[in-house]
Amino acid sequence: MRIDAKCMHYRPMNKMISDAVAAGEKEFELDNVGGQRYIGTGLNESINITINGTPGNDLGTFMNGPKIIVNANAQDGIANTMNSGEIIVHGSVGDIIGYGMRGGKLYIRGDAGYRVGIHMKEYKKQIPVIIAGGTAGDFFGEYMAGGIMILLGMNGKSPLVGDYVGTGMHGGVMYIRGKVDPYHLGKEVSCLELSEEDMKLIGSYLKEYCEYFGFDYNEVMSGKFTKLVPLSHRPYGNMYVY
Numbered sequence: 632m633r634i635d636a637k638c639m640h641y642r643p644m645n646k647m648i649s650d651a652v653a654a655g656e657k658e659f660e661l662d663n664v665g666g667q668r669y670i671g672t673g674l675n676e677s678i679n680i681t682i683n684g685t686p687g688n689d690l691g692t693f694m695n696g697p698k699i700i701v702n703a704n705a706q707d708g709i710a711n712t713m714n715s716g717e718i719i720v721h722g723s724v725g726d727i728i729g730y731g732m733r734g735g736k737l738y739i740r741g742d743a744g745y746r747v748g749i750h751m752k753e754y755k756k757q758i759p760v761i762i763a764g765g766t767a768g769d770f771f772g773e774y775m776a777g778g779i780m781i782l783l784g785m786n787g788k789s790p791l792v793g794d795y796v797g798t799g800m801h802g803g804v805m806y807i808r809g810k811v812d813p814y815h816l817g818k819e820v821s822c823l824e825l826s827e828e829d830m831k832l833i834g835s836y837l838k839e840y841c842e843y844f845g846f847d848y849n850e851v852m853s854g855k856f857t858k859l860v861p862l863s864h865r866p867y868g869n870m871y872v873y
Contacts (some may be wrong), residue, residue, distance in 0.1 A: 632658065632660070632661050632799050633659075633660045633661075633662065633856050634647060634648070634649050634659065634661050635662050635663055635718060636661050636662060636663050636664045636665070636684065637662070637663035637696070638663070638791070639667065640667075641667035641668045641669055641687065644661075644667055645667075645669055645670065645672065645725070646668075646692055648670075648671075648674075649661045649673075651673070651721050652674060652676055652678060656678070657676075657677075657678045657679065658678070658679050659678065659679065659680045659681065660680075660681045660683070661680065661681070661682045661684070662683045662684070662813065663683070663684055663839060664682050664683060664685060664686055664703075665684055665685060665717060666685060666686070666687040666706065667686060667687050668686075668687035668688050668689055668690075669687075669688075669689050669690075669691075670675070670686050670687075670690050670691070670693065670699070670765045671690060671691045671694050671697055671699050671701065671716075671718075672689065672691070672692040672693055673692070673693045673694070673695075673829040674694055674696065674697050675693070675695045675696055675743070676696055676697065677696050677697070677698075678696070678698070679696060679697070679698050679699075679709050680698070680700070681699075681700045681702065682699065682700065682701045682702065682703070683702050683703070684703055684706050685701075685702050685703045685704050685705060685706065685766075685816065685836070686701060686706065687706050687724075687745045688706050688707045688708045688709075688725075689708040689709075689711050689745050689840065690706075690708070690709045690710070691709060691710050691713050691718050692708070692710075692711040692713070693709055693711070693713065693714065693725060693752060694710070694713045694714065694715070694718075694735070695713075695714040695715050695716065695810075695824050696715055697717075698716060698717040698718075698719075699715045699716070699717070699718045699719070699794065700719045700721070700730075701718070701719065701721060701722065701751075702718045702721050702722075703721065703722050704720070704722035704724065704741070704832045704863070705720050705722065705724045705725070706724070706725045707724075707725035707726045707727055707728070707744070707786075708725075708726075708727050708730060709725075709728040709729070709737060710728060710729045710730075710735065710737045710759075710761075711727075711730045711731065711732075712730065712731040712732065712735050713733065713734065713735050713737070713759070714723050714734050714735065714754070714757070715734045715735045715757065716735045716736075716739070717735060717736045717737075718735070718736070718737045718738070719738045719843050720737075720739045720740060720741075721740050721844070722739075722740060722741050722745065723739065723742040723748055723765065723790045724741070724742075724743050724763075724769035725738075725739035725744045725783070725817060726744035726745040726746055726768070726811045727744075727745070727746045727747075727749055728743055728744070728747055728748070728761070729734065729748045729749070729751050729761045729778075729780075730746075730749050730750060730751075731751065731752065732748070732752070732759040732761070732778065732857065733752055733753070733754035733757055733759060734752045734753075734754055734757030734758065734780055735759055735760075736740040736759075736760045736761075736836075737759075737760070737761045737762075738762050738840050738843055738844075739761075739762065739763040739764060739765075740764050740765075740844045741763070741764060741765045742763065742765035742766050742767065742781065742786070742788075743765070743766075743767040743768070743782075744751040744767070745761040745767075745768035745769050745770055745786050746768075746770045746771075746773050747761065747763070747767050747768075747770075747771050747772065747780065747794070747868065748761055748771070748772050748773075748775050748778070748780050748803075748805075749770065749772075749773045749775070750773075750774050750775070750776065751772075751775050751776065751777065751778045751780070751803065752776040752777040752778065752802065752803075753776070753777030753778055753802070753803070754777075757776055757871045758777070758780065758820065758837055759777070759778035759779070760779045760781075761778070761779070761780045761781070762778075762780075762783070762828075762836060762837070762840050762849070763781075763782050763783065763788040763841075764785045764786070764787065764844065764846070765783070765784065765785060766782070766784055766786065766790070766791050766792060767782055767791075767792045767793065768775050768786045768792075768793040769794045769795050770794075770795045770796075770798060770834065770865030770870070771792045771793065771796045771799050771805070772796060772797045772803070772805050772841075772859070773795070773797070773798050773799055773800070773817075773819075774798070774799040774800065774801070774838075775797065775799075775800045775801070775802060775803045775805070775861075776801055776802040777802040777803045777849075778802075779803065779804055779805075779806070779832070779833075779836070780803070780804075780805045780806070781836065781837070782805070782806070782807045782808065783795075783808045783829065783851060783854075784807070784809045785808075785846065785851070790812070790815065791807055791808075791810075791811065792803030792807060792811060792830070793811045793815065793817060794814075794815050795815075795816075795817050795860055796811065796815050796816050796817055796820065797816060797819055797861070798817030798818075798819060799817065799819055800811045800817065800819050800820050800845075800859075800866070801819070801861045801863065801864050801866050802861060803861075804858065804859070804860055805820075805858070805860075806825070806833050806852040806856045806857070806858055806859075807855050807856065807857045808851070808855070808857075809854065809856075809857070810855075810857065811857045811859070814833075816826075818862060819861055819862055819863065820843065820859045820862065821859070821860055821861075821862050822857055822858065822859060823858040823860060824858065825856050825858050827859040829856075830852075830857060833848060833856065834852060837851055837852060841858055850867075852868075
């Protein structure tokens with residue numbers, strides 16, 4: 632099903648999609664998208680949505696199964712509380728992506744903004760994954776409670792990541808391709824060398840990521856990665872009164 636979204640308000644457009652999904656439609660292509668919000672929100676079916684243009688905030692919120700491909704940049708709040716599925720962005724993205732994300736994959740070719748993966752968490756056997764090919768802003772992995780985040784820095788920009796990396800982090804793991812200066816880190820995280828198991832883990836995701844965006848897998852994997860993990864599962868435990 633093809634929809635021309637030019638000048639269309641997000642509510643009728645999203646209703647058109649949800650009604651078509653209920654009727655059995657599996658393939659969607661949205662043309663001339665320009666900031667429409669909540670695309671893919673709450674959809675539970677295994678469907679494909681291709682977006683030609685720049686979607687607005689909260690793309691894929693509460694999503695549980697669909698695959699969304701964005702052939703441009705995307706705005707804030709992508710994969711907000713996403714449960715499963717895939718979002719592939721052939722550009723850069725805004726802030727607070729992956730907020731409370733509980734599962735699925737979010738692959739970004741370019742840069743990401745502030746507070747990537749804030750409150751991201753694992754849910755039972757579901758492990759959310761975020762990979763960005765460029766750089767990221769401050770508070771990367773803030774209050775992260777689970778999942779995997781990989782930042783590649785393939786665009787040659789510096790610094791790779793902003794300040795306060797992993798502030799309040801108490802679960803999950805982050806892998807950054809390159810050196811991370813200690814002054815960028817929150818006090819709740821520790822830097823470790825990667826093990827063979829770590830390389831196998833990130834390699835399994837990066838192989839798929841590179842296939843989506845045409846990156847050279849061997850070149851990406853040849854870089855030196857920094858592993859960031861939380862120092863404690865209760866970093867603010869001493870602040871509570873019982």
